[in-house]
Amino acid sequence: MANEPSSINPFETARRQVDIVAELLKMDEGARAVLKYPKRELTVNFPVRMDNGTYRVFTGYRVQYNMARGPCKGGIRYHPSVTLDEVRALAAWMTWKCAVVNIPYGGAKGGVICDPKHMSPGELERLTRRYASEISGIIGPEVDIPAPDVYTDSQTMAWIMDTYSMQKGYSVPGVVTGKPISLGGSEGRGEATGRGCAYVIREAAKDAGVRVKGGSVAIQGFGNAGSVAANLLYDEQGAKIVAVSDSKGGIYKADGFNPHAVEEHKKKTGSVVGFPGAKSISNEEVLETKADILVPAALENQITAKNADKIQAKLVAEAANGPTVPEADTILFQKKTTVLPDVLANAGGVTVSYFEWAQDIQGFFWPLSEVNTRLERVMVQSYADVHKAAQQYKVHNRTAAYVVAIQRVVDAIRIRGIYP
Ligand code: GLU
16 A cells, blocks of 8 residues: 555554644643543454464454443454554544544444455454454443454454354344344445545535535545445536545546446456556555545555645545544645545444444334435534534644544543542
């Protein structure tokens, strides 16, 4: 991936962001310290039987950052570059994300160091079931509810739900979200991250004076979030998708692609690269494309001090978690680029996860139209809250989102009081 994602420690970034808000809110040292440490961390090393008959030991993590506002919530990622500090940062961001959209959760994240692209379905199932079993003591519908993240999906969640349920002796659909519909998943969860992102782009574009209809969009990362955002911006808001990329490279076409056709091409060939009629460009070039709107939908640390100046888009919507480092935020703010931070722009996923959990617990399921209407309401309100804080404190949207979120978390901590 572009721009050496491993060179910047994401947890350092997450903690610096807390400091910035703590200064702004004149927060005392005690509250600041609580926000800068994860509540609970679990590291597990476990063997998995590989297809060739050998065993390999894998390392996984589950970090529960803060549960002041409710059970912890957050995805599980499978990636070779997973580190404990990355999982800590992602767990902190989940805490702020759930608070920004005002759903009754704390934040958590999990990760397993592995290369799922080079593992068979059987190996992935055994890895998932064993990891689920190793962390089963600290997850559950009232404690911590995992979900999909980078390179995990509804099948992964089905295996976790089954493993956890087997251990309990009865079915527990509410232990994970992002499940297949047949197992208690929610209508609309699959496309919720991209859909939520498209809603906040629509809202922010009005304030930023950016046109979506007929405007151009560049998307880095064409996985679940990026491809759905592309399709919805194209289908529902009339945008032109001029550049997209995945881990193998990028493609560009000045008069725009039909993103559905690009999706088909990726399904067939494994990549967007080589799409007929498109010019090949690098991942870095996708970020720097001349476009009205940029959607980073891949991994963290993509927009840095090195390339922030070259970003041409007027509106940046972070469908990925942590794509922009703090130095780059400052540069973009000075350039008057509107950034919709990850904790807002990709919060549609966890919002519909919340709907899924609520439906599982009630055993009463909603139609797609109800899910999408409620999602739209949450995203519109959350954008308005963030925009208002940005104006009130004269800060960029990321700091504004943290102000909204951290105030809600600190309120919960204060009202609950410190035990004992
Ligand atoms: N992994 C997604 C995120 O980062 C979804 C988490 C969830 O649904 O719990 O927001």
